[in-house]
Amino acid sequence: SQQGEEDPQALSIQEGENATMNCSYKTSINNLQWYRQNSGRGLVHLILIRSNEREKHSGRLRVTLDTSKKSSSLLITASRAADTASYFCATDLPSQGGSEKLVFGKGTKLTV
Amino acid sequence: DTGVSQNPRHKITKRGQNVTFRCDPISEHNRLYWYRQTLGQGPEFLTYFQNEAQLEKSRLLSDRFSAERPKGSFSTLEIQRTEQGDSAMYLCASSLVIWDREPEAFFGQGTRLTVV
Numbered sequence: 001s002q003q004g005e006e007d008p009q010a011l012s013i014q015e016g017e018n019a020t021m022n023c024s025y026k027t028s029i030n031n032l033q034w035y036r037q038n039s040g041r042g043l044v045h046l047i048l049i050r051s052n053e054r055e056k057h058s059g060r061l062r063v064t065l066d067t068s069k070k071s072s073s074l075l076i077t078a079s080r081a082a083d084t085a086s087y088f089c090a091t092d093l094p095s096q097g098g099s100e101k102l103v104f105g106k107g108t109k110l111t112v
Numbered sequence: 113d114t115g116v117s118q119n120p121r122h123k124i125t126k127r128g129q130n131v132t133f134r135c136d137p138i139s140e141h142n143r144l145y146w147y148r149q150t151l152g153q154g155p156e157f158l159t160y161f162q163n164e165a166q167l168e169k170s171r172l173l174s175d176r177f178s179a180e181r182p183k184g185s186f187s188t189l190e191i192q193r194t195e196q197g198d199s200a201m202y203l204c205a206s207s208l209v210i211w212d213r214e215p216e217a218f219f220g221q222g223t224r225l226t227v228v
Contacts (some may be wrong), residue, residue: 044219102217106154
């Protein structure tokens with residue numbers, strides 16, 4: 001079963017607007033990562049946020065993490081047509097020796 | 113190109129045939145992962161290797177699925193007696209795991225399998 005669930009499943013916005021996607025997960029994590037996937041292609045890593053971090057920025061991306069609510073959000077500011085893609089959150093399951101595998105949600109399909 | 117490479121990119125096969133996919137990870141990466149992705153879903157974990165050791169294979173979908181990484185470098189994923197339900201994108205990823213760092217996984221472009 002999948003650990004993360006993204007919300008909304010689909011999002012359509014105009015260029016220049018901000019896009020916000022949310023992710024909820026079920027169990028405690030070491031970190032949470034966001035990936036982007038263009039149609040029919042592989043996944044591209046966007047950003048990683050550790051369980052002891054609350055917010056992280058990378059260019060036009062802003063990620064927040066609320067471990068008490070087991071949720072994360074990805075904000076893309078000033079969106080562009082090239083941002084059109086599916087966005088996935090991925091969590092790792094804590095284990096001895098470090099994270100072992102990423103568990104993905106179903107993704108949010110963003111159309112700009 | 114120094115990224116993760118997967119071959120072939122596309123494979124069409126008849127039901128009942130065996131297929132094998134290859135993944136060449138980033139050269140210094142010690143971990144290699146296989147995922148399966150069906151339309152509209154996120155990637156589903158199948159198995160992973162730490163160097164040449166397969167550390168988890170319980171998620172392989174059935175005993176028709178097997179994976180190897182014989183020398184700790186490239187890996188192969190084999191599906192025997194393919195079924196139409198095996199049609200999916202098969203993704204490979206690699207990462208460099210160091211004790212105190214959370215690894216970023218780099219994905220290949222995937223192999224799209226169509227079973228007819």
